[in-house]
Amino acid sequence: MIQVNGLKKSFKLSKKQMMENGNKDKFKVAVKGIDFQVHDNEIFGLIGPNGAGKTTTMRCLATLINPTEGSVNVNGFDGASEGEAVRRELAFLTNELKLDTHFTPEYTTKFFGRLHGLEENVIEERMNHLFDYFGVTPFKFTKIADLSTGMKQKLSIVVSLIHDPQVIIFDEPTNGLDIITARAVTEYLKELKQRGKTIIISTHMMHVAEKLCDRIAVIMDGEIKAIGSLDDIYKLTGKDNLDDAFFKLYDISGGQQHV
Template sequence: MNTSTAPERGSPPTPAIQAKALRKVYKDSERGTVEALRELDLECGYGEIFGLLGPNGAGKSTTLRILATILAPTSGSACVDGIDVGQDPLEVRRRLGYLSASTGLYPRLTARETLEYFGKMHGLQGEALRSRVEDLLRSFAIESYQHGLCGGLSTGQKQRVSIARAVLHEPKVLILDEPTTGLDILSSSAMIDFVESCRGQGRCVLFSTHILSEAERLCDRIGVIHQGRLLAVGTLAELRERTGKHWLEDVFKTLVGA
């Protein structure tokens, strides 16, 4: 099912996510024209965990939503797993897993039905669907509450079902919009473990957060975004070197000029 473009020997590897000069302008009835993203360039590779770090309203969610084909950029281009988000959004959606800040589960479907429902949307049917759902129920330890309605599950259980839903079509690219917002410590920790496990599976994970410790612990590279601009991109060491600060909080403050 997955037809991602594998990098050819000798040629530079195709980035899992690539955004060039992304710009997003909203027409707001109160403020007139609002520029949410300004010429944003971004590149993430397979097996890489990339964190978008920024305060509320910085443009993190807009960036992720454009990459997930929910929003269209005003100008610029973006590719996910080699597919242009503007030209073939349905193919991009087949190749990426997306998890928003809310768990996004239907309260009147059971955990199993949720996985089957979204599996069918990805074209899985019959035995293939059944066996994939069984795999996910087992690997995410959902079996014991698979027949419980999602509305009645605990936050941690919902989170597991959400993750299983996001990866049921085995995407090479995962986009997570503030995945730990509103979670308790245990659920948050489970999410962090999951993100870490993606690195070993060769998946690209792009996630947004405003929790500095999360970014510090998980990210191979960090992009600091503020007022729609990507101010700096690099490993934590590179950002420290560039700003001359040790703690990520200070690095962040220096970059955004706070």
């Protein structure tokens, strides 16, 4: 389970940024003290426009950056004082993950498996399963530089999941993917849920959230405007689809609404 309490993250602005924004403040508050839980065997979605604070929140969860205030707890481990234990528990995938293009999928996957301390036979078994599922096997000896964008994304997923983590955090998991690759990713996330994994995804694609998520938090300008199941969100907004509900929430002022 993931527990987030009073999560706040501020970034110091450069003088140029302050001048460009006409802002006298030295800091930009990206996340403004949010709270939520993610349960085992659940897919939890963070949805919102670009710049809403989704990626910053997920990076705090993955201990890639430290919160300015508040706390993150992942499966009983504190993000601030037990960061290494937290990282062992999870996979974090972002579109900014860059793989060395000189190497092959097989070499790269085995390298990351060894970084996680896995035995060679375990790496081989998990790699073969993931390669077969995502269609990487025919390209296992191809240089990453020569792979398509979709294949690189699928390899990034393989690398992220090689250690069979209990918690999966995917930032925009289908962004930029063709329809076939996107379907493979969403179906595998469902399979991981069935295996009891804890999953968080961020997306601005409402149909992805509707299809995958058990519960959703709508985040705008660093604040959670609503949190609950799809039916809860629909009831709050008086809408019958997430796209219309999302835009209705633009008109809701104030802080988080538990529904």
